[in-house]
Every structure is written in C-alpha cells, then in structure tokens.
Amino acid sequence: MLTAAQIQSYDRDGYLFLPSLFTPEEVEVVRTAASEVYEKHRPEVWRGAGGEFRLAFAPHTYHPVFELFLRHPRLVEPTRDLLEGDIYCHQYKLINKEPYGKLDFPWHQDFANWHEFDGMPEPRALNISVFLDEVNEFNGPVIFIPGAHKEGLIRAEVIKMDGVDQNGAHTLDKSELQRLARANGLVAPKGPAGSAVLFHPYMPHASSPNQSPWARSTIYLTSNRVDNRIQRPTRPEYVAHTDFTPLVPTHDDALRNVSQPA
Secondary structure, rough: OHHHHHHHHHHHHHEEEEOOOOHHHHHHHHHHHHHHHOOOOOOEEEEOOOOOEEEEEOOHHHHHHHHHHHHOHHHHHHHHHHHHEEEEEEEEEEEEEEOOOOOEEEEEEEHHHHHHHHOOOOOOEEEEEOOOEEEEOOOHHHHHHEOHHHOOOOOOOEEEEEOOOOEEEEEOHHHHHHHHHHHHHOOOEEOOOEEEEOOOOOOOEEOOOOOOOOEEEEEEEEEEEEEHOOOOOOOOOOOOOOOOOOOOOOOOOOHOOOOOOO
16 A cells, blocks of 8 residues: 555656565566566567567466566555556566667657557556666666656657557657756666556656666556546557456465476
C-alpha cells in the first residue's frame, strides 16, 4: 500500500520512484528468467536490423516466472492505489539495452500510442518499470520532465523505430520539450536492481543508448483500469492485450519460493 505522501508525490510529479522494491534474491530469479526469454525466437521477441535484442512482449504467456511477477502484490497494489479501481494488464514487456548498444527512445508520451493504436479511452493507466540491473547515468536511464503530465497530450509526429514499434511512435515536438524542460527541469531515476518507477501515461520521457559495458535490462508493466479497457485494438494481442480479467495479487513471497536450477 502506498502512503498518502507517495500518492501526492505521484499526482504532483507524474512519477514515483520506489528504490529496492525487490530484494537481490528476488531480482536474480527474474533476471534468470529474462536471460531465457532473450534466447527465444518467436513473434513476441523483437530484434533490430543488426540482430540486437530490443523487446520481448507478453513474457507471461511463455514463461511462468513472468506470469507470477505480473501478479506480484508489490506491483498490483500500488497500481490499484493510484488508479483507484480494478486493473488488468494492457502491455507487458522486457527491454534490454545491451552494452554499447544502439537502442534508444526519443521523447514521447505513451498514451498517444495507446489511444490511437489501441483505442484506450482515457489516461487511466500507468507504467511500472522494474530494474533488473543497476540503472546509472551511463547505461541509458529514462529521463522525465516532472509535472509535465499535467499538460495533457503534447504535439507529436509519428516516426518509425527499428525493432521497437511496428506502428511507429509519437515523437514530441522539440519546441514544446524546450518549453517544458526549462519550466520543470529533468530527472532520471537511478538506483540498484530491484528498484521501480511508476509513471503517468501523459509523462514525457526518453532514454539514450547504453554507453557503458554493463547491461541495462528492465521490465515494463502497463496496467489499465478494467472500466477503461481498450476499444479498437489494431496491434497484435501480444502488444495490446484484450484479456480484461482483473489482476489478483499472488503471495508476497512468491518469488522467493521459485526453485532455481541446480
């Protein structure tokens, strides 16, 4: 459960950083599962033109650890606190920035894609990013403009992104970004593996390539209120889910009970 101060912080800034939400032992279970997903060759696993791993969508449908992690109470309960209602999984993916890789994300707001390509009626959803590796200033942390979610949708142009989004992404207008950054500043939450960031669907955000010799793997869970379910999906089921069953939390110690290979 989130405190009143944490909820107020999210409402004010558009994001909430929860350092060390998961223990190193729990992270290791998920990191091991992620390494297994990265080796798979299936439609949900996307790579760039040069073969660089980019994204793995819907890992809960083909790996049991991610099905369990999807329903972990430390993810489900804070989301229900902020969205004030039952939630379902709209999108679930792994993002891996390889050392010295090319993967970056230009400035965008996620709700623009969810609304146009999936038919999500209102921004009554949010993202949770969970660090599977330490995130630092060298390996491509996500940058936010605190408070800019209060602007609503910002002027953007759809551009193609290799190995990231088949429909393209709504990339924000540079003059608007300059105005907002000068007024609000920039932040890039950083911290140890197991930390998490929750952020609003209107939050402008971006990240640069990983310029370090260290991996930067993260899980992104997008939860949407059940009564805000998508209406006009145009993307594959593994990108924009149409199972609107409310998420029911599992036990808090579920990851600690997963047996590791000998």
